[in-house]
Amino acid sequence: MDTTHDSDVLIVGAGPAGLMLANILGMYGRTVTVLEALDQLIDYPRGVGLDDESFRTIQAVGLVDTVRPHTNPQHIMRLVNGAGKVMLVNNPQTDEFGWERKHGFIQPEVDRALYEGLARFPHVQVHFGHRVENVEEDRDSVTAIAVVTGMDGKTVEHRFHARYLVGCEGGKSPTRKRLGVSFEGESPSTRWLVVDVENDPLGTPNVFLGADPKRPYVSIGLPHAVRRWEFMLHEGETEDQVTDPNYVNALLAEHVPDPASLDFIRRRVFTHHGRVASSFRTGRQMIAGDAAHLMPVWMGQGWNSGMRDATNLGWKLSAVLSGQAGDALLDTYTSERKDHAQAMVDLSLTFGKFIKITNPIAATARDAASSVLNRFPQVKSYFADMRFKPMPRYTRGVLADPSTQESGRARARITSKLIPVRTANTTVSPVGVQFPQPRVNTRGSANILLDDAIGNWWTVLVWGNNPKDVLPQPSLEKLAALGARLVAAVPETQREWAEQYMDNDVLVVGDHTGRLKKWFDDRPTPLVFLRPDRFVAGACLTQHAPATLDAILHAMAFTGSPAATLLDDAPAPPSDSAASPSHPQPTQEELAS
Structure with a gap:
């Protein structure tokens, strides 16, 4: 077994929440080790919405200049019915937190900017290809046992020692499961097909939510000429069937003249989840991001909720680690973040039910009600300015x-x-x-x-x-x-x-x-x-x-x-100018060393 590695904080998972938390802790001078099971960052698009609260955190860690080129500020969303008539426009103009309220973004590029930003901090280390198999905890510390597989197929165990551990490994979080906290909520039965393409054939820079009772869909213009479509799948449509190129081309036939000529990035089926952990902390272990809460995509708040977690937890860990505050400060992480995460999950689920109506009579009633409500300026501005989104309020x-x-x-x-x-x-x-x-x-x-x-x-x-x-x-x-x-x-x-x-x-x-x-x-x-x-x-x-x-x-x-x-x-x-231009990911030989 390898020599134990010491740091203040272990972060398990090099996703957005883990990378941002590492940047915040690095900014405050804490020693951090990030352990990622994969051999590299995920390189395909996932989240598509970045809000002003997250941009404020990106500003705090000095990465605005490297993130900004991968965003579309003022990302407008239009909800349209089956006939293409606009029922609702979401186009908030406020910049009360210093940045535009909504941005489209390319998640792999922004995540990479967060990762490369860590090169500024010699006391922050990222280890890819390290799968955490177990965690030991005592009164004063935690020790993660990680397994590394070399080119020869042999595995080596490494022990990583720290005062605290934060699991940021996504919805299937082993950390959350080890802590034994419940993951309460629902997983709606509807499945969706995601189609991402390069060289956007439409060019419209915003979002259309198609509340079409025949098949609800989403069409999203993203930076770097990427276009995303999402199609709700009907009962009986299998994953093999709907990811077949010919089937996908048929779904896209109403959107582009020649689907077969598109430059596809991926075709993938996913299911929405709406779940929140009962607690975000047990002892010296915590969870953040998707490990703590999962929400449907409708409000674009999954990535942003992970940023809120990191923003809330980063300064608290730093205060405790420096001796400024007692360990009890970390209990406020759950009391402050859990309720808002639940509110965002509930809003996303409700909005999804509004969009996913497939009963023609119910859809007609919804469209008629939307038409009437749009005649009232106060109601119209309520949606346009995004006042329906619950801002965090800690009580x-x-x-x-x-x-x-x-x-x-x-x-x-x-x-x-x-x-x-x-x-x-x-x-x-x-x-x-x-x-x-x-x-x-x-x-x-x-x-x-x-x-x-x-x-x-x-x-x-x-x-x-x-x-x-x-x-x-x-x-x-x-x-x-x-x-x-x-x-x-x-x-x-x-x-x-x-x-x-x-x-x-x-x-x-x-x-x-x-x-x-x-x-x-x-x-x-x-x-x-x-x-x-x-x-x-x-x-x-x-x-x-x-x-x-x-x-x-x-x-x-x-x-x-x-x-x-x-x-x-x-x-x-930190400032962008201080960042290293590259932070290369390790080779398999380096992983096993």
Whole structure:
């Protein structure tokens, strides 16, 4: 048996969730080993939708420039009936998180960008051809036993030792099965044929969902001239039958003049699943991505949900590993992520049932109802702006209630009787939701995205005031130990004055677009505590800040250890220019070594 390899975190599976988690942990200076059973990354298209939340995470790890060329921003979706009449258009225009709400993308290329980005971190290693056969866990660590098969057919066992393990191996996750957690939900009986082609014969850059009762279909324009079709299969159609080239050509005959001349990438049958694990953590092992939840393709949220998992878990693991937080912080991973994953599964299942209607009478009724509803501007914009998509709102976790300062919980509304609350434009609480990302000016940079200005760890953002003037010294000392950045947001007209007036350790951001002012103007919360994942942990009047901070620190099991143990060891926020141009995958000889 080979010598044991040590690292902070073992990630099993080099899929998107595992690769992103490795990038986040690498950014924070943690040592990571990724074990992948396959000999290389999957090279065929799977997911096709990338949203603004995921792009914000891609921005955080410095990979925007390498991912962006493989995307179609502003990916419009049109739902059409059997006659081709548009029933619904989904074309959100908002960019509240700094990026377009929807993108089409080529998953193999984006996954490869995430993989090659790991070359920036010498403390992150990826091992292909390593199939994890077993995991041993004790009080302080986990050990994965991986099997490697060499060119001669002989197998060698390797032991990989770490403090935590995260299984990101997909829907059949051995990690989830070892943990013994249930995988609750349903697998609809309908099957679909996926057909991907190169040299897109249609060229339309967006998505058509065909709610045709004769055979529902999907037609998707993707980057790099790739076209995807999906066709719902009828009872009795076998996989061999529907993947036969002649059968596929017959299905495509209504879409292109000459199907036989297409450049096919693949033809594959799949079944939709809607399942969520009962827990995302047991002991020192966790699951993320498809290992934790599976959802139908309709909302394009499978890949993005894995990104949300990595974004949520990455900073928490880093805080625990650095000694800043106790192990209990990792329990909030399930409490924060599970409910939203379930909401996305439920929405995807519901939307699929709407599309998959094959009864002609029911389809006619659906089409008629859609036609009537489209006459109401509010209903039409509800779908166009994608307001039906549930945004993550954490009600339990690393939070403090804005009304009571209760630790670990946050209600959806602010209920204080103070006049600033009663007169506010909204009493919907900002705690537990993601903070917007407008562009700002700083002393050294103009018109940059907010996250690029404030960095990748905790932030205290105060509107119009110097944070050091409104926070007492004990709170400032706790924030210094946390490693939080003190940020004052002011109108651009006041920025130069504020830069002269405030200490150098306070970052002043100038709100030249007015979007930050609008956010603070609408809410009675001039002081905001932002987590590393850009969710609002607390928001309050300045006099409530000490109690709010203490509640947040209690919720994250803060130990009081200084942030230097985490932040001083980490590299500067990574940029694309620092990435190696290539990160070659190993040969079979190297796999067995």
